[in-house]
Amino acid sequence: MRLLTHNMLINPMQKFEGAYPLKLIPKKITKEEVKYNPLFVVHLLPKLNYPALLYAASTVGLKDLPKELPKKIDPTEHDELLKMLHHVLLEVHVEEGLLVCPKSEREFPIKQGIPNMRLNEDEV
């Protein structure tokens, strides 16, 4: 599971919909180079919840991101920042770990890179 995906996940149980972000407990992390595309990173920025990204990045040991994003991002001027965001969003892969709902403490395991967000019959 990449951190971009974590940024988009909530507890699928309707009554805990507002519980975001999911707590991230990584147990095995790999890093893999993904082709850097500054245009795509710029395209992503408005869709991100940046505080949630900062949180997720800190759980995988990445603490160099700025506390806030600049109001307007320019691909040339902010190339270093965009490369850092690219790395955090796309190149860090949580292979094994847990996602935990901050309200219900319900755990969603991540195994072999795939988060299991399926609910049990009694939870639906």
Next chain:
Amino acid sequence: MADESDGESYTGGFFSEEEEGREAPESKCESLRVSMVPVVRAEVVGGGGTKRVEKAISDPDISHLTSEDYKHVYSPSEDTFLMLDALNLDAEYLRSRFALSAEKMKNKNNSAQDEEKKGEGGRGGIVVEVGVGSGIVLTHIARLMLSGYFIGVDINPKAAKCAYSTLRRNKINNFDIVSCDLLTPFLSRLVRCIDVLIFNPPYVPTPSVEVKDNGLPRAWAGGIRGREVLDRLLPFVGKLLSAKGVFYLVTVKENEPKQIAEMLSKEGLSCETITSRKAHNEHLEIHRFYR
């Protein structure tokens, strides 16, 4: 009997069960697949006739999947390959909709080389496939679009694993697979974010009870009018698509595609039927809904 008019014959496949007027979709032998081999100037039958595609892209490699996998995961079939055809036909449309050409970025302060580099791969988009199954469709669109982020979801954990291995095998690495029920863990966060949404739903009309099956039939059992699964996603499509978002959907006649188009037109989405195929008793169509 196979429909001889398209010049192909069926060998049947893993799923040839018949049950009171309901047939599981037929699997098709790989060797019959027109665009398996990369060719220049392949002819593909499109919406209103034959359209020449400049360079057909070969289908993803799924040779790593075995008959054991296909006991639990939907084997790419007629509907799957029709979706691949539709994406091939729409490749140029997608590239222009989601990628900036180098010209548009021309800035007098930058050299042509800088422009090339910046425009490399284009902008791409967030692509989500619901019911990713073997992963063949998500892999194919990732190879067509190159840049972007490709998310596949599937309620079947074995499908999730297969899809993951298919994307890996085809050297895609800007993707993620999540095992979940439709897009339930994404609904609030992906509002106005999805650039390309793809769904080949369980579309076969079946008794409602089969929709909740825990095995392979869940991949095709669509309940009443074959609509019970699709109807759970449709109310969210308009909200999830980005300003330029598009939604590719597979239907059969029984799903009442005109009524689906009417529902989505209320969300401001237009419909173009990209391609269709009559196979046995299925009249398959692939539609693109777009703003």
